[in-house]
Amino acid sequence: MFENRIELLEKIDDDENWEEVLDNNYLNYLEYQELYHDRDFGNATDVFKKLLPEYFNVIHLINRKHVKEGYLPDFDEAHYDIGIFLVGYSIMPIILSLAEIRPGHVIFVVTEDTEDLVDEIMEGIEVIDAEYYEKIKADIRLERLEELSDPARIFKTINALILENEGRKIAIDITGGKKTMVAGSFMASAHSQTCDIFYVDFEEYDLQRREPCYGTEFLAKLPNPSEIFSIVDWERIKSLFDRYQFGRVKNELSRIEKNIRKHEAYFDEETKEGIKKITTYACGYECWDDYRYKEALDHLPDEPALKVLGKIEEYYGDKLRFHKKTANSFPEANEEAIRETKSKICSNNEWLSFYLLDRLKNARRRKSQSQLQGTFLRFITLTEFVLILWAEKENVFPLNTHDSQTQSSASHIGFTNVLNWLENNGSVIAEDVNVKELKKLKNIRNNHVLIHSIKVVDDMNDLKRAEEYAEKIIQNLLKMKGVNEDKIKAVRQALEFKKFNELVS
Structure with a gap:
């Protein structure tokens, strides 16, 4: 007996005769048990108090070894505000655990039969660590369990104690309870992220007596399921x-x-x-949400939408990188590159569909995050982009037109130019769109951008209308380009981000 314990202790201190120490402790413990069973409580208590200091010292050495190996927290550093201990009929494990953990406040969860054992537990603590005993003796709390057969009732009791001490560091020792107490307490502590769960285990088992071998105890920390599985x-x-x-x-x-x-x-x-x-x-x-399509494609190479969007980014990026290098020599080069790129996108129905509908979804993602300012700006700016793209491609302002209401210069078409023209002439591109209201929304966007206002949307209806008009104008343009409803629906579906449950199902 004690082979494993002796081997461990000799690694800690090989000068001590550990076999003799453990044998004496065990004999003293057997004497205490016999006296207690014979109801000689006075002498039993005397033997128990004499036994405890050396008995705990051995357990403490093993626990400190486990601290160094990372199996237990360092109780000197990881101080627990609250200790909750289930009190059963065997008080030794509870004394050993409480004396090791030393929480700032102690709650004993008792039954009608075990309530009186708390005094004996505290007497044991006084023998082991008188200073700690003096610190906590006036602040001991008892929580009585009336119903022991229902783990749910026990769960609620322990959970209420945890919630009552929310935000404080809690240690729960489940060693002393009946099976139903342990089950309910474990579920409550596992339900919380503020609790560490402990129990007193044994290294050896006495087959002859059919019980754990006293003197081989050690404190163990159960990994909390809430911690393990997050x-x-x-x-x-x-x-x-x-x-x-x-x-x-x-x-x-x-x-x-x-x-x-x-x-x-x-x-x-x-x-x-x-x-x-x-x-x-x-x-x-x-990356996708930030328009970095090619980088997103590196992570998600099988996404059909990214394959299309990646081609657009590659073409668009190459054009701008080339012309930026020559911009100082040819000031018009950037503008020319942008016009060429927009023309390329507009002439390819697949590119156009993915490009516009992806930006629409991007704005809606901001809306779902309640980023109202960014959402509003995105919808109006997207509408502006589509209308100018249409106007340039359809050449709605011939170069010989000099109407000040529709065109500020022959080389540039602005948002206001297009809206004025649509208000005067109408077009399928603005079907079901109130152009006067759209001009108002454009002015709201411009004013707030200029003054860097943090409150873009005074009226949520403005945001709603901005979204409706962006959606409608994109649909109108795609239909004018011959993109049918089935194709638009397929593109929308390809651009949809998967939900969390779709990935883990």
């Missing part, structure tokens, strides 16, 4: 992902991956691959 975190990640907060999703997943490496034994390869998948989509969607 239960609360996943709900937050799901919410962030579906609200397009991909940068924050990446940060959260990075932390969870570190946690998985820490508790790797609990996770299968399928789960790990699932997390990698979510991370990949978060990276890809973050």
Whole structure:
């Protein structure tokens, strides 16, 4: 007996005769048990108090070893504000645990039968650590459980204690409770992210007596399921992902991956691959949402929409990079490149559909995040882009036109020019669009951009109308270009970001 314990203790201090120490402790403990069973409580208490200091010292040495190895927190540094202890009929494990954890405040969860044992537990603490005993003796709280057969009732009791001490660091020791008490308490503590769960384990088992071998106890920390599986975190990640907060999703997943490496034994390869998948989509969607299509395609090479958008970015980017280098020599080069690029996009129905509808979805993503200023600006600016694109492609302002109401110069068409022309002449491009109202929205956009206002939308109807007009004008242009409803629907579907549950199902 004690072979494993002696081997561990000799690694800590090989000068001590540990076999003799453990044998004496065990004999004293057996004497205490016999006296207690014979109801000789006075002598039993005397033996118990004599036994405790050396008995605890051995357990403490093993616990400190486990602290160094990372299996237990350093109780001197990781101070617990609250300690909740389930009190059963065996008080030794509770004394050992409480004397090791030393929380600032102690709550004993008792039954009618075990309530009187609290005094004995506190006497044991006084023997082991008189200073700590003096610190907590006046602040001991008892929480009585009336119904022991229903884990749900116990869960509610323990959960109420946790909520009552929300934000404080809590240690819960489940060693002393009946099975129903342990089940309910474990569920409550696992439900919380502020609790650490402890129990007193044994290194050896006495087959002859059919019980754990006293003298081989050590304190163990149960990994909290909420910590291992990041239960609360996943709900937050799901919410962030579906609200397009991909940068924050990446940060959260990075932390969870570190946690998985820490508790790797609990996770299968399928789960790990699932997390990698979510991370990949978060990276890809973050780039996509920022119009970095080619970079997004590196993460999501099988996305059909990105293949099209990537081609547009490649063409558009090459044109501008080339002309920026020559801009000082040829001031008109940038403008020429932009006109050429817009013409290229407009002449390719597939490019045009993906380009415009993606920007529309981008604005709507901002709307779902309640970024009202950015959303409003995006809708109006997108409408401006489409109308000027149409006007330039259709040559609605011939070069010999000098009407001041429609054109400020022969080489440039502005948003106001197009809106004035549409108000006077009408066109299919503005079908079902109130041009006067659109001019008003354009002026609101311009005024707020100029003064850098933080409050763009005084009336939510302005935002609603801006969205409706952007949608309608894009649809009108695509129909004029011969893009049918089925094609528009297919493009919209290809541009849709997957939801979190689609990736993890």
